[in-house]
Amino acid sequence: MEWIQGLKLSEFDAIEKQGLNLLDLISTGIQCTLRQLLESGFFHADPHPGNLLATPEGKLAFIDFGMMSETPETARYALVGHVVHLVNRDYEAMARDYNALGFLPPEVDVTPIVPALQGYFDDALNATVSELNFKSLVDSLGAVFYQFPFSVPPYYVLILRSLTVLEGLALSVDPNFKVLETAYPYFAKRLLTDSSPYLRDALIEVLFKDGRFRWNRLENLLTQGSKDRDFVAKDALQPVLKLLLEPDGEELRLLVIKEAILVMEAIVLCSVVDIHHSLPTFLRSLTSSGNASGLLTLSKEELQSITEFRDQVYRIWGLWQTSENFDPTILLPIVQVLQHREVRILGVGVAIGVSQRLAARMLQQLILSSFTGSSAS
Known part of the structure; x- marks a missing residue:
């Protein structure tokens, strides 16, 4: 004392x-x-x-x-994933969290819960993270619990009590205060950096969907996570990078190859367009249609989409660089990773994929040019 x-x-x-x-x-x-x-x-x-x-x-x-x-150890990780799933409206993953949280026995099928979660939380989440109100979310969650055979553990009741008391205190000072806005950077940081298998898998679920990488989710997590005072940029995504080298990381490696091909293609195509725009007018007129998008068989819409994608990748890299704790040694793990056989295979796959996509574009342009020339003659 x-x-x-x-x-x-x-x-x-x-x-x-x-x-x-x-x-x-x-x-x-x-x-x-x-x-x-x-x-x-x-x-x-x-x-x-x-x-x-x-x-x-x-x-x-x-x-x-x-x-x-x-708080039971399993529930600590599940709570982090649960909040991130909630913010991202990933109701299927959110329903599975209830098994890990101890609300439902592991053998209970949570599929019927998904529509109920969507029905209640879509209205509550019809706002940005900064506008979320903790009490309204708790009320919505309580309404879902009454519809299904949930058994709320005592620890969870006390968690709700603690956070609700703190939010009530804040609201008495500032009626516009949102506890989730203050708390979410911590959850984002934990999801990006924690090496526990549960959170690593939860991060992969958030970032990958239907075989595509969701860059907007990564940008949001980095933006929010960097607001946490303990965020260290070089620790972000390290659990996922380590998984790439493990025997059970084959599926993830294939997804990374696919996404890396799209990134490299976007960078190459945008670089060609930028170089073309920097040429003198008389040189630009020598290319097909007088513009780089015509040379590469790109419509204006496709060029805009690719440029936005390239810019988003650059912004994400910028978030790492502008982090208060940014350390150039963030590249060191990547250099070390390149020594592994699995990653050398990744590199070959990316190079081949980019080459094939660019070659296909050039072949398409040649065919179109030949067809146009024949029609004109």
Whole structure:
């Protein structure tokens, strides 16, 4: 036991007079609670304003540990995945989370739950992450629970209590405060960097769908994750990169080859177009139709789509570079990975794929040119 000098967070005026920002302290309380819930698994279950003190140094102190609870290890990972699945409206994955969270026995088929989740949460999520309200989401989730044989574990009830109390405290200061907006960067960072098999697989589910890589999801995760004070850019995606080298990573390697081909093709095509635009007018007039998109059999719509895709890839790389903790050694694991046989095979596959796609475009252009010339004669 020790004496903590400080002001209760309910003493708004006194805290402001000390030059402290109450919302910053509350945000710190949310971050601390998340780490208790999802890292140590042992958390303060009664964080009301009287149990949170603002110290003269501007720190936040938790007191009165009479009501504590534990989060099972499996549930810690499932909760991270659950929030990300919720934000991304991945209701199938969200339904499967309930088995891992202990709401339903593993043998229960969660398929019938998916339409109910979609029906309730589509309305609640008809907004950006920054506009989500935690209490409304809890109410919606409760409505779903009543329709199915859920058994809510005691730890989960205390988690809801803790976060709802913190949100209520924040709302008393700022009616527009959203606890999920404050919390989501932590969840995004954990999903991008945690090496647990559960979260690694959850990240793959978020990023890949129907054989395609969802670059917009990666951009969103990096944008949000970089807002977390502990985010380290070089740690992002490392669990997925490691999986590429494992024996059971064959399916992922094939998806990566396919996506890498599209990325390289977009970069090459856009580079050709950029070079063409930089040529003098008389040289540009020598190419088919007088423009690079005609030379490469690209419609304006296709060229725009490819350019947007290339720009998005560049933006994602920029997010790594502009991270406060960016470290050029982020490339070191890639150099090490290149020494592995599996990745050399990946490189060959990408090179062959890009060559084939570019060759197909050139052949298509030759055929079209020949047909056009014959028609004209």
